Amino acid sequence: MKSIGWLTRLMLAYWPRILLALFLSVLTITSHIGLMAASAYLLARAALHPPILDLMVTIVGVRFFGLSRAVFRYLERYLSHDVTFRVLSQIRVKFYEQIEPLAPARLGGLRSEDLLSRIVADVETQQNFYLRVFAPPIAAFFVLIGYGIFLANYDIRLSYILAACFVIAGVIVPWLVKRLGQGIGAQIIFLKAHLNTQVADGLLGMTELLSYHQVGDHLIKFRETNDELIECERKITKLAAFSAALTGLIANLGMWLILVLGILLVEKGRLNGVNLGMLALGTLSSFEAVFPLALVPHHLEQNLVSADRLLDLMKPEETKDGRDRKKHDYNRENDKIRHEDSREHEDSSKNEDSRENPGKLIPRADNLKLSFQEVSFRYEKTEPWVLKDVSFTIPQGSKVAIVGSSGVGKTSIINLILRFWDCEKGEISLGDHSLPEYDIEELRRIIGVVTQKTYLFNATIKENLLLAKPSATNQELMDTARQAKLHEFITSLPNGYDSYIGEGGFKLSGGQRQRLAIARVLLKNAPILILDEAAAGLDSITESEVLNEVYRLMEGRTTILITHNFSGLEIMDEILLLKEGRIIERGTHAELLQHEGAYWELWKRDRFIN
Ligand SMILES: Nc1ncnc2c1ncn2[C@@H]1O[C@H](COP(=O)(O)OP(=O)(O)OP(=O)(O)O)[C@@H](O)[C@H]1O
Numbered sequence: 001m002k003s004i005g006w007l008t009r010l011m012l013a014y015w016p017r018i019l020l021a022l023f024l025s026v027l028t029i030t031s032h033i034g035l036m037a038a039s040a041y042l043l044a045r046a047a048l049h050p051p052i053l054d055l056m057v058t059i060v061g062v063r064f065f066g067l068s069r070a071v072f073r074y075l076e077r078y079l080s081h082d083v084t085f086r087v088l089s090q091i092r093v094k095f096y097e098q099i100e101p102l103a104p105a106r107l108g109g110l111r112s113e114d115l116l117s118r119i120v121a122d123v124e125t126q127q128n129f130y131l132r133v134f135a136p137p138i139a140a141f142f143v144l145i146g147y148g149i150f151l152a153n154y155d156i157r158l159s160y161i162l163a164a165c166f167v168i169a170g171v172i173v174p175w176l177v178k179r180l181g182q183g184i185g186a187q188i189i190f191l192k193a194h195l196n197t198q199v200a201d202g203l204l205g206m207t208e209l210l211s212y213h214q215v216g217d218h219l220i221k222f223r224e225t226n227d228e229l230i231e232c233e234r235k236i237t238k239l240a241a242f243s244a245a246l247t248g249l250i251a252n253l254g255m256w257l258i259l260v261l262g263i264l265l266v267e268k269g270r271l272n273g274v275n276l277g278m279l280a281l282g283t284l285s286s287f288e289a290v291f292p293l294a295l296v297p298h299h300l301e302q303n304l305v306s307a308d309r310l311l312d313l314m315k316p317e318e319t320k321d322g323r324d325r326k327k328h329d330y331n332r333e334n335d336k337i338r339h340e341d342s343r344e345h346e347d348s349s350k351n352e353d354s355r356e357n358p359g360k361l362i363p364r365a366d367n368l369k370l371s372f373q374e375v376s377f378r379y380e381k382t383e384p385w386v387l388k389d390v391s392f393t394i395p396q397g398s399k400v401a402i403v404g405s406s407g408v409g410k411t412s413i414i415n416l417i418l419r420f421w422d423c424e425k426g427e428i429s430l431g432d433h434s435l436p437e438y439d440i441e442e443l444r445r446i447i448g449v450v451t452q453k454t455y456l457f458n459a460t461i462k463e464n465l466l467l468a469k470p471s472a473t474n475q476e477l478m479d480t481a482r483q484a485k486l487h488e489f490i491t492s493l494p495n496g497y498d499s500y501i502g503e504g505g506f507k508l509s510g511g512q513r514q515r516l517a518i519a520r521v522l523l524k525n526a527p528i529l530i531l532d533e534a535a536a537g538l539d540s541i542t543e544s545e546v547l548n549e550v551y552r553l554m555e556g557r558t559t560i561l562i563t564h565n566f567s568g569l570e571i572m573d574e575i576l577l578l579k580e581g582r583i584i585e586r587g588t589h590a591e592l593l594q595h596e597g598a599y600w601e602l603w604k605r606d607r608f609i610n
Contacts, residue, residue, distance in 0.1 A: 002311065003303075003304050003307035003308050003310075003311055004300075004303075004304060004307070006307060006311060007087075007126065007129050007303065007307055008134075010087050010090055010091060010094075011083070011087050011129065011130055011134065013090070014083050014086055014087070017079055017082065017083045017086075018083055018130070020079055021076055021079040021080040021083060021135065022135060022138055022139060022142075024072050024075050024076035024079060025076045025080070025135060025139040026139050026142045026143060026146070027068070027072045027076075028069060028072040028073045028076050029139065029143050029285075029286070029288050029289045030143070030146065030147075031065045031068045031069035031072055032065075032069050032285045032288050033143075033147060033282045033285045033286050033288075034061065034064075034065035034068075034069075035062065035065035035066055035069055035285075036281040036282055036284065036285040037278040037279070037281055037282035037285070038058055038061040038062045038065055038278070039062055039281070040277035040278045040280070040281040040282070041058055041274065041275065041277065041278040042055060042058045042059065042062055043277065044273070044274040044275075044276070044277045044278070045058060045274055048274070080130060080131055080135060081131075083130055084127045084129075084130050084131055085127075087126065087127075087129075087130065088123060088124070088126060088127055091123050091126055091310070092119070092123055094314070095118075095119065095123065095310055095313075095314060096119075098313070098314040099313050099314065114193055114196075114197055116196065116200075117192065117193040117196040117197070118193070118309050118310060118313065121189075121192055121193065121196070121306070122189070122193075122306035122307075122309050122310055123306075123310070125189065125302050125303060125306040126303060126306060126307065128299045128302065128303060129299075129303045132292065132295065132296065132299040133296055133299050133300045133303060136289070136292040136293055136296060137170070137293060137296065139289055140166065140170055140289040140290055140293060143286055143289040144162065144163060144166045144286075144289070147162060147282065147283075147286045148162055148163060150282075151258075151279065151283075154262075154265070154271055154275065154279065155261070155265055155270065155271070157261060158258055158261060158262070158279065161254060161257045161258055161261065162254060162258070162283060162286070165250050165251070165253065165254035165257075165287075166290055168250050169246070169247045169250040169251065169287065169290045169293070169294075170290045170293040171293075173243055173246050173247055173250070173293070173294050174243075174293050174294050174295075174296050174297050175297070176243075176246075177239050177242075177243045177294050177295065177297060177298065178297035178298070178301075180239055180242075181235065181236060181239045181297075181298055183301075184232050184235055184236055184239075184298070184301075185236075185298050185299070185300075185301030185302040185305065186301055186302070186305040187228075187232050188229065188232050188233065188236070188302065189302055189305045189306055189309070190305075191225060191228055191229040191232060192229065193309075194225050195222070195225050195226060195229060198218075198221060198222045198225060199222070201218075202218050202219075202222065236298060239295075239298070240294070240295055243294030243295065244291065244294065246294070247287065247290055247291050247293075247294055248287075248291075250287075250290075251283075251284055251287035251290070252284070254283055254284075254287070255280050255281070255283050255284040256280075258279055258280055258283045259276065259279075259280045262275070262276045262279055262280065263276065360437065360438060360439035360440075360442075361433055361437050361438045361439065361442075362438070362439060362442045363430055363431060363438055363442060363443060363446050364431055365446075365527060366396075367396070367431035367432065368396045368430060368431060368446070368527055368528060368558055369393065369394065369395050369396050369430070369431060370393070370394045370417070370428075370429075370430055370528070370558065370560075371391075371392065371393040371394070371428070371429050372390050372391055372392050372393075372413075372416075372426065372427075372428050373391055373426050373427045373428075373429070374389050374390070374391050374425065374426040374427075375387055375389070375390045375391070375416065375423045375425065375426035375427070375428060376388050376389055376390070376423065376424060376425035376426055377409075377412060377416060377421065377423045377424055377425075378424065379412075379421065385581055386409045386412045386581050387409045387412055387413065387416075387423075387581045388580075388581040388582050389426070389582065390409075390413070390426075390581070390582070390583055391426075391583070392574070392576055392583065392586070394558055394560065394574075395558075395573075396527075396558055397556065397557070397558055398558060398559075398573040398574070399554055399558075399559040399561065399571065399572045399573050399574075400559070400560055400561070400572060400573060400574045400575070400576060401560075401561040401562070401563060401569050401572040401574075401575045401576070402560065402561070402562050402575075402576050402578060403562075403563060403564070403566070403569075403575060403576070403577055403578070403599070403602070404577055404578035404579060405579075405602075408578040408579055408580060408581065409578055409581045410532075410562045410578060411532060411562065413560075413562075414449075414530055414532055414560070414562065416428055416435075417435075417447070417530065417560070418444060418447065418449070418530075419435055419436075419440055419443065419444075422435075422436065430443070445526070446526050446527055446528055447526055447528045447529075447530060448521035448524045448525075448526035448528070448529050448530070448557075449521070449529075449530045449531075449532070450514070450517045450518055450521055450529075450530070450531050450532070450534040450550065450553075451517075451532040451533065451534065452532065452533040452534065454505075454513055454514065454516070454517035455504070456501055456504055456505030456508070456513060456516060457505075458500070458501070458502060458503045458504070459500065459501070460495075460497065460498045460499060460500055460501070461490055461493075461496075461497050461498070461499055461501060461516070462477060462497040462498055464501065464505075464516060464520070465477050465480070465481070465497075465516070465519055465520060465523060467520065468519075468520040468521070468523040468524045469523045469524060469525075472523055474497075476523070477497065477523075478497075480519045480522045480523050481497075481519050483519070483522055483549075483552075484515045484516070484518045484519035484522060484549055485515060485545070485549060486512065486515040486516060486519055489512060511545065511546055514534060514546045515546065515549065517534070518534075518546070518549050518550065518553060521553060522553065526557070527557055527558060528557065528558045528559075528560075529553060529554060529557045529558065529559045529560070530559075530560050530562075531550055531553075531554075531559065531560070531561045531562065531563075532562045533562055533563060533564065534546065534547075534550050544567075547565070547567075547568060551568060551571065554571075565606070566602065566603045566606040566607070567606075569589045570588075570589045570590070572588070572589065573588070574586060574587065574588065575587065575588065575589060575592060575599065577592070577598055577599045577602075579598065584597075584598055585597050585598055585599050
């Protein structure tokens with residue numbers, strides 16, 4: 001019910017167009033009735049051989065209705081689809097606006113294929129709402145009233161017959177279809193989404209499926225889902241055919257009843273015989289308004305299920321500070337690299353209040369000390385603590401490395417700084433204010449991130465670089481690429497900077513991808529730098545080459561480096577060693593080695609392995 005209110009509200013924003021579309025829909029059906037009725041009347045009159053002039057008005061009427069039906073139908077389709085597509089585009093924008101700040105927190109639990117299915121298929125399903133759910137009953141109602149009044153001019157009982165047949169065909173038949181097809185609409189939505197997921201899994205995981213000889217099994221599962229979907233579609237097609245036949249039967253029954261009553265009225269001299277055909281054929285054609293009603297419940301069910309799936313992602317949660325803000329804020333790799341030009345940070349120091357988000361602060365370029373005070377954090381209330389009483393301070397311009405074995409909470413610290421999540425206990429502050437006091441966009445604007453999983457778009461190298469700074473000149477791009485040691489490679493390609501790099505940058509090597517990520521951060525020129533295993537996963541030569549660029553990137557910036565590689569840590573101002581969510585050791589590389597504690601053990605093991 002909530003989703004129906006949501007859809008109706010979205011649609012009613014276009015009420016003038018909707019009213020006009022509904023009016024045109026009624027006019028189209030009226031023209032159809034007029035065409036059939038006038039034709040029948042013309043034939044009946046012509047059979048009596050009247051002077052041709054007596055037939056002129058009716059002939060003009062037939063021509064008029066013949067033409068007007070086509071024109072009204074065209075205008076009605078044009079307008080109703082216009083409204084539909086406007087609503088769809090609104091849903092897409094609203095949906096995107098709402099889910100963007102929720103990722104990765106809420107979206108993390110969803111598979112990307114399911115998400116895609118919601119964004120594409122579930123939004124598409126909403127196009128039926130106006131065309132197949134909302135408009136047909138209203139149009140049918142007005143046709144019933146209009147044609148009923150017309151029939152009542154001859155005899156009120158004719159109107160009763162029409163109303164009874166409309167109610168049977170327009171209310172009872174849809175109810176019957178709903179009973180017989182209960183749940184199929186919802187099942188179709190879920191099966192389609194499931195099928196999308198299976199197709200994507202099969203394609204993305206092709207290498208694994210082939211190497212583990214699982215292609216056959218995967219195909220069997222795919223076929224099972226496909227067969228289930230086909231079965232559901234078949235049931236709906238059968239129901240649609242059944243309901244069309246039933247409605248047709250009722251329409252013909254209605255016509256015959258009108259004819260029989262008409263004949264009786266003619267016999268009693270209360271109706272002119274030439275009107276008989278007109279009333280009968282007019283009645284038959286008025287059912288054009290009723291035929292679409294049979295499948296209204298089916299489409300409504302699909303609409304509601306799809307809208308629920310959309311709303312499911314969009315509903316806001318209360319935050320711990322009680323505001324109706326989304327619980328988790330989003331920033332993906334490509335969001336970190338802003339689509340807008342990075343503003344001069346000097347500007348921010350002049351203006352503490354954000355213009356876009358009044359009351360929120362803009363970080364000051366001269367006050368970027370970052371500190372964690374007794375921060376404890378867990379991803380869900382039911383899950384164990386990931387960080388426990390973590391405290392550290394990074395003075396502006398200094399470099400801190402966070403080390404520790406896998407799963408100890410290193411990336412979680414980054415997630416908190418970027419405000420993907422908020423901490424449950426303690427406080428994280430930047431300058432003199434805690435992080436939630438800052439405008440989130442502005443906060444992320446001053447942070448550059450290079451992770452192991454840099455996302456590259458299926459576009460040219462130039463376009464991928466421009467994400468970080470759309471206003472960058474060609475010279476700037478080349479200078480940056482040179483700094484990231486990428487320029488020579490790019491110019492060796494036939495299309496240079498305009499070369500397409502494929503989905504996820506698959507045409508580039510791991511090292512080239514990371515260099516591109518480094519070039520983006522150089523272009524963004526953010527004063528705070530986060531490097532999360534930026535060179536991991538590369539072969540050792542490329543890794544040390546990329547690390548050289550990474551270390552150069554740190555110059556003059558507040559840096560947080562997450563690494564499993566112990567070489568080069570001598571240059572860090574402080575190293576934090578994490579274990580089970582707690583900082584167990586801290587100090588410079590030399591201090592920690594001298595201490596001969598856990599860090600020393602790890603360093604020795606690292607040296608031994610390498
Ligand atoms: N989105 C998430 N939802 C729930 N738990 C998570 C999520 N991300 C990480 N965790 C859990 O939090 C703990 C710390 O993870 P985190 O990614 O911070 O570790 P890490 O030290 O960066 O590990 P690695 O070096 O392997 O990347 C792990 O136990 C992990 O399972």
